[in-house]
Amino acid sequence: MAFKKRHIFDLRVVQSQQHMSKSLEGHRNSNSTATFSVLSHGHSRRRFKYYQLRLIWNWFTESLRNYCQTTSLHGFSYITRQDISRNERFFWLFVVLSAIIASISLVLVSLYANRETPTVTVIESSHFPTWNIPFPAVTICNFNKISKTKALNLMRNMQLPPNVTNEHLQQLFNLTLLPVGNTISNDSLQIYDNILNMNNITLTELSKQLSPDCLEMISRCIWKGINTRCESLFQRIMTLEGTCCSFNYFAALTNNFPTKIAYQVPKRPYRVTGCGYPTGLSVLLDPMVADYYGTFFSGFGFRLLIHNSHNFPDENAESKVVTSTRESFVRINPESTYATRDIQRMDLKWRNCLFGNERKLDGLRRYSFINCMFECRMRMTLEICGCLPAYVANNGTFKVCGVLHLNCIIESKRLYSRALANLGASLSRVRRTTSFPCDCLPDCESNLYVSESTMGRLEVNYSSRRSSSSSQTDSILVHVFFSDLMSTRYRMEIFQNWLSALASFGGLLGLILGFSIVTAFEFVYFLTFRPIFNYINRDRD
Incomplete structure (x- = not known):
């Protein structure tokens, strides 16, 4: 019986298996080598960054140590x-x-x-010459707002509606005064409006016809010791008190001087070169006692408003009262404030003031805080009543208030006494506010006219040559002048x-560190220039 031969192992199979195992082992070794190389590369980058940071830190600490050892700053060494x-x-x-x-x-x-x-105002000099300061405007307002002679003549010539007596007409004349007090019934206002419409006259024209004339109130004028025509010095202006006569007034865009003497009117405010009443303004006033018809005061006389020539005469002006049979001396101590060029270049939100040419106002020539507040109040009246009072400059684009608007004017006038009239705020809110009302900023440059007055009995013989129908003892003599050749000047600066x-x-x-510009340069030098110089010197070595 034959047996089949069987090999213990097949050489080709063994070789193929060995080759396969080697290839697998080589692949595993290659993967592990790649992984190790990646890990070692990342670790090297981190070590390199750490090394760079270490070098920078060592360089910084070494430079800082050298700076502390050599600097002149206190305590660093x-x-x-x-x-x-x-x-x-x-x-x-x-x-x-x-x-x-x-x-x-x-x-x-x-x-x-x-x-x-940001700004501060200091006294620059207490011996500033007064001839460098313009003379103030002097506005004279009669206690009597209505001429009795004019009122009686107009009353006889005016037509009246049926069932309207002269008492109604008299009340209408009284309304030409500054509207104050209690409100008026609408029925009465309608009657007064019918009277004006029947006679084809406005309330503004009625006020001008009834107010006393400046030339009748001012009998004699002396300017700088020279007799001068009063009509060339005083002009008729409308104020919060009604019609007044003003000297050296340049706030309005136009003047009210007669056309025949327009060439004599100066283009800028008057100035004086001396002190004392012979170098100022002297006027002889006639209160026209027999012509009194409507007044707020119990006596006979005038109210003087002394203010800046470019400011509207309001309640902020220096006010003096002169009465009949008196001679009054009004001494003015001017104070001037100017701003430096640094203030002019300063931003508005930091200096918080305005110059006269930096903002335009309607109807007024220059900006000032007083003019801005006056315009704000008139703008408020326009918003409330829809018209402007007669004493406000009007270019014809706004309606002028008539008789029917008197109650509204009275109500808006009550807001004038408030600090924040445009807000209608109470006193508690005024104390907390940080901004000025109506965006009216203070003046950067201004002239303040502080005044004081003395008076005595007027000598009757002084006015003996005066041609007037009133008694000589009713005359009033007023002297307005600078009291000294020197004044105080303030400087507004940063x-x-x-x-x-x-x-x-x-x-x-x-004081604390002993710091100076040189020590600051030393710090920059040790951090910049010295490392560069050390690097250059090392390369040379």
């Missing part, structure tokens, strides 16, 4: 000294850090104070300009 203990070095480090924090805090406080008070700010900051930093 003790931080890096090796001959003292570590606790002492930490102590000096605490002292230096505290000084740095304190100096920075004081600098910030100084900056905050500069922002809170609280801290760049030079004073540099001195302030340098003083604070120098």
Whole structure:
């Protein structure tokens, strides 16, 4: 029986298996090598970055150590000294850090104070010549607002509707005064309006026809010791008190002087070169006692309003009262304030004031805080009543208030006495407000005319040559003049300009740290120039 031969192992199979196992092992080895190479490469990058940071840190600490050893700043050298203990070095480090924090805090406080008070007004001189300050405007307002002679003549010539008596007409004449007091019934206002419509006359024209004439009130004028025609000095203007006569008034865009003397009117306010009443304005006033018809005062006389020539005469003006049979001396002590060029270049939100040519007003020549407030009140009246009072300059685009608007004018006039008239605010709100009403900023430059007056009995013989129908003892003589050749001048300037700010900051930093511009340059030098120089020198070596 034959047996089949069987090989213990097949060489070809073994070789193929060995080759396969080697290939698998090689693949495993290659994968493990690749993985190891990737891990080693990432670790090397991290080590390289750490090495770079380490170099930068070492360079920075070395430069800072060298700076502390060589700088002139107080206390820095003790931080890096090796001959003292570590606790002492930490102590000096605490002292230096505290000084740095304190100096920075004081600098910030100084900056905050500069922002809170960007401008300051100081006395520049108490011997400023008064001839450099314009003479003030002098506005004369009669106590009597209606001429009795004119009222009686007009009353006889006016037509009246049926069932209307002369008493109604008399009440209508009284309404030409400044509307004050209680409101008037609508029925009465309608009667007064019918009277004016029947006679084809407006309330403004009626007020002009009934008010006394300036030439009748002012009998004699002396300017700088020279007798001058009063009509060339005084012009008729409308004020809150009605019709008045004003000298040296340049607030309005146009004047009311007669055409025949227009060439004599100066283009700018008058000035004087001396002091005392012979160098100022002297006027002889006639109160026309027999012509009194309607007045707010119990006596006979005039009210003087002394104000800036470019300001509207309102209640803010210096006010003096002169009565009959008296001679009054009104002494003026002017004060002038001007702003430096730094103020002019300063931003408006920081200086918080305006110059006369920086904002235009309607009907007034120059900007001032007083003129702006007056315009604001008139604009408020226009919004409430839909018209403007007769004493406001009107270019014809706005309606002029008539008789039917008197109650509205009376109501709006009551708001004038409030600090924030446009807001109708109470006193508690005024105390909390931080802005000016109506966006009216104060004046950067202004002239203030502080006055004081004395009076005595007028000598009767002085006015003996005066041609007037009233009694000689009713005359009033007024002298308005500068009391001294010198005055006080104020200067408005920046609280801290760049030079004073540099001195302030340098003083604070120098007091605490001994800081100077050279030490600041030293710090920059040790961080920039010195490493560059060291690198260049190393390459040469």
